[in-house]
Amino acid sequence: MRQLILKISKGHKDEVLEIVEEFEGKNSIFLPNEENDVFIIYLPNRKVNNFLKRIDEFEEPEISLIPRGVITLYPPASESPDQVADVQPKSSLEIYLGGIQSVGSVKGLIGYSFAAGLLVWIGLYTTTVYLLVAAMLVAPFAGPAMNAALATAAGKKPLLKSSLQRYGIAIGTGVIASLLMTLIFPLNTLTPLMVEISHVSKVAIFLPLISGFAGAINIIQSERDSLVSGAAVGILVAASLAPPVGLIGAGIYLLDWEVVSSSVFRIILQLLGIHLSATLVFYFFGKITPSGVRFLKGNKMLTYITSGIVALAIGGMMFWQYSQPPFLRKASMNTELTEELDKKLNKLDFIEVINKDVSFTNTKINGNPTVSYTISVLPRDTTISEAVLKKRIIEYLKENLQYQDDNIYEVYQVNVAED
Known part of the structure; x- marks a missing residue:
C-alpha cells in the first residue's frame, strides 16, 4: 500500500x-x-x-x-x-518518477566511473578477482541502463538522450582511467586474466538479457516484495560492462586491436541486450507506456522504432559473431575443443590421461588464431620411449581431432609423467 x-x-x-x-x-x-x-x-x-x-x-x-x-x-x-x-508491484507513475529521481549528478557519475576504471585495471593487472567485484559495486552503469529502458518504454526522447549521454560519459571515463593506469604502469603483454576476459562466448547475449530483466524487476517490485537487493542487481548489470571497459585501455596502449574490438563488441552487445529486456519488462509488467503514466505524453513511434532498432542490432551482432570464426567465440570454443580432445584421448589405450587443457592465445600464426593443447599423460606401456609416445599422440590428434572451424592454428604440448 x-x-x-x-x-x-x-x-x-x-x-x-x-x-x-x-x-x-x-x-x-x-x-x-x-x-x-x-x-x-x-x-x-x-x-x-x-x-x-x-x-x-x-x-x-x-x-x-x-x-x-x-x-x-x-x-x-x-x-x-x-x-x-x-x-x-509499484505503480507505473512511481516507477517512472523513481527512475527520473535516481539520475544524480554528472560529477558523481564521472567520479564513480573513474574509480571503477582504476579498480578494474588493478584487478586485471594483478589478476585479483575480488577487485573486479569491487569495481562492479562502484561502477554506475545500472542507473543509465534502467533509465534508457524506461525512456524507450515511455517514448520519452529527452530522457533517452540524457541516459545515452550518461552511458557514454561513464564508459568513456572508465576507458580513460584504465588507459592512464597503463601509461603510468606500462604493460609489455596482457596478463592471463586480461586474455581470459578478452575472449567472448557464443552465449554472451544471455548475460545482458538476464541483467536487464533482473534490473527492471527489482525496480518494479515494492521493497517488501523484493528478494534481491538493489546493490546485487547493480553488480549484475555492471558485471557485463566493467571488465571490458577496463580492458579497452590496456588494448589501446598495446595496440592490440583484437582485444579492443572484442571488448567494444561485448560492451555494445551488453548495452543492447540490457536495454531490450528491461524495456520489455517495463512495458508489459510495469505498464510504463507512452499513455500509461499520469501526465506523461510519450511518443509511441519512438518506443516501437527504438525497440525495433535494438532488436535488429542484436540480431546483426549475433550474425556477425557466428560468421567470424573463431574471433568472437573463443571462450565457448575452449570448452567445445576440450570436450572433443577428451573424446579422442579416451580412445588411446596406451596412455592414462592425467590432465588436459585447451586455451586460445592472442598470438596469430599464418594469420590464424592459435589454440594450444596441453596434455599430461602417464604411459601404460613402459617400453615406449617418451619421444615416441609424444609423437604418436600428436600425430593421432592431428589426424583425428576435427572441429567445425578450419581457421585455427593448433599447437600441441605433451607432458609424460612418471610413476
Whole structure:
C-alpha cells in the first residue's frame, strides 16, 4: 500500500471518497480546513497511477506520494495476515518518477566511473578477482541502463538522450582511467586474466538479457516484495560492462586491436541486450507506456522504432559473431575443443590421461588464431620411449581431432609423467 496526501479545493469530499472506494483505498482520513479539503489516503500500489488520473479532473490538486510501503489493517481483524501478504508491484507513475529521481549528478557519475576504471585495471593487472567485484559495486552503469529502458518504454526522447549521454560519459571515463593506469604502469603483454576476459562466448547475449530483466524487476517490485537487493542487481548489470571497459585501455596502449574490438563488441552487445529486456519488462509488467503514466505524453513511434532498432542490432551482432570464426567465440570454443580432445584421448589405450587443457592465445600464426593443447599423460606401456609416445599422440590428434572451424592454428604440448 502507498500513502498519499491530497489537497484539493473545497466541496468535493463525497466525490473524492467515492473515487477512493472505487480504487480500493483503505483507512482514509478527511481533514477539512478553511481554504481546501485535505485527504490522507492509502491505496494499493497498482491503483495509484489511475487514481491520480481521476483526481486530475478536479482543479489543480496538490499531491504528496510517499514512496514507502505502508501496512494497512482494517476489519475484520481475522483477515490481517492476508491484508499484510498482499504485496503488489509499484505503480507505473512511481516507477517512472523513481527512475527520473535516481539520475544524480554528472560529477558523481564521472567520479564513480573513474574509480571503477582504476579498480578494474588493478584487478586485471594483478589478476585479483575480488577487485573486479569491487569495481562492479562502484561502477554506475545500472542507473543509465534502467533509465534508457524506461525512456524507450515511455517514448520519452529527452530522457533517452540524457541516459545515452550518461552511458557514454561513464564508459568513456572508465576507458580513460584504465588507459592512464597503463601509461603510468606500462604493460609489455596482457596478463592471463586480461586474455581470459578478452575472449567472448557464443552465449554472451544471455548475460545482458538476464541483467536487464533482473534490473527492471527489482525496480518494479515494492521493497517488501523484493528478494534481491538493489546493490546485487547493480553488480549484475555492471558485471557485463566493467571488465571490458577496463580492458579497452590496456588494448589501446598495446595496440592490440583484437582485444579492443572484442571488448567494444561485448560492451555494445551488453548495452543492447540490457536495454531490450528491461524495456520489455517495463512495458508489459510495469505498464510504463507512452499513455500509461499520469501526465506523461510519450511518443509511441519512438518506443516501437527504438525497440525495433535494438532488436535488429542484436540480431546483426549475433550474425556477425557466428560468421567470424573463431574471433568472437573463443571462450565457448575452449570448452567445445576440450570436450572433443577428451573424446579422442579416451580412445588411446596406451596412455592414462592425467590432465588436459585447451586455451586460445592472442598470438596469430599464418594469420590464424592459435589454440594450444596441453596434455599430461602417464604411459601404460613402459617400453615406449617418451619421444615416441609424444609423437604418436600428436600425430593421432592431428589426424583425428576435427572441429567445425578450419581457421585455427593448433599447437600441441605433451607432458609424460612418471610413476
